[in-house]
Amino acid sequence: DAGITQSPRHKVTETGTPVTLRCHQTENHRYMYWYRQDPGHGLRLIHYSYGVKDTDKGEVSDGYSVSRSKTEDFLLTLESATSSQTSVYFCAISGGRQLGNTIYFGEGSWLTVV
Amino acid sequence: DAKTTQPPSMDCAEGRAANLPCNHSTISGNEYVYWYRQIHSQGPQYIIHGLKNNETNEMASLIITEDRKSSTLILPHATLRDTAVYYCIVRAFNNAGNMLTFGGGTRLMVKP
Numbered sequence: 001d002a003g004i005t006q007s008p009r010h011k012v013t014e015t016g017t018p019v020t021l022r023c024h025q026t027e028n029h030r031y032m033y034w035y036r037q038d039p040g041h042g043l044r045l046i047h048y049s050y051g052v053k054d055t056d057k058g059e060v061s062d063g064y065s066v067s068r069s070k071t072e073d074f075l076l077t078l079e080s081a082t083s084s085q086t087s088v089y090f091c092a093i094s095g096g097r098q099l100g101n102t103i104y105f106g107e108g109s110w111l112t113v114v
Numbered sequence: 115d116a117k118t119t120q121p122p123s124m125d126c127a128e129g130r131a132a133n134l135p136c137n138h139s140t141i142s143g144n145e146y147v148y149w150y151r152q153i154h155s156q157g158p159q160y161i162i163h164g165l166k167n168n169e170t171n172e173m174a175s176l177i178i179t180e181d182r183k184s185s186t187l188i189l190p191h192a193t194l195r196d197t198a199v200y201y202c203i204v205r206a207f208n209n210a211g212n213m214l215t216f217g218g219g220t221r222l223m224v225k226p
Binding site (some may be wrong): 035042043044045059090101102103104105106107108 | 146149214216218
């Protein structure tokens, strides 16, 4: 196991409500990522972080925000959830070049917006 | 990042070697080839990566052609638990570490 915990693992929410997904790591890795996975699109990067309070946008960042106040936690927030954000969300971590540059993924958070 | 091309699906008999090809003809000199797999409803699992030399670990072998324009992932003795979608990814390092861009992958079906 890569020491990644995502919560909640499953959530159903209503359109227009805010939702926060949490990713917690125990590896002290510098880099953290949020991906979403949808049929026909594969995995797409939403946001990533390269350190505490250092974040940047990925390929599909509209409608999402992130925060990283501690090394171990990376939060993904949907300010006002829409049905198009129904998806599986994966958190990932990497230690960078010093640790082989490999990215490790969590087990996913299933979000349904009704 | 360079793009990759993989067959959408493959079958393999249990106990036989599974050879999964990947084309990455536009790969740059400093880009690595990574392989991941995803079993249904689970997070992607790292398998192996390489730059230009062949690599082997407890899960698989990675064969990269001399011109680096293609590679093959080899599962030496496929089992039913190896049924999954396999992703070949070319990674470019940048200030944000190693973001990965996933394509469609190859759906490997291991049959008894």
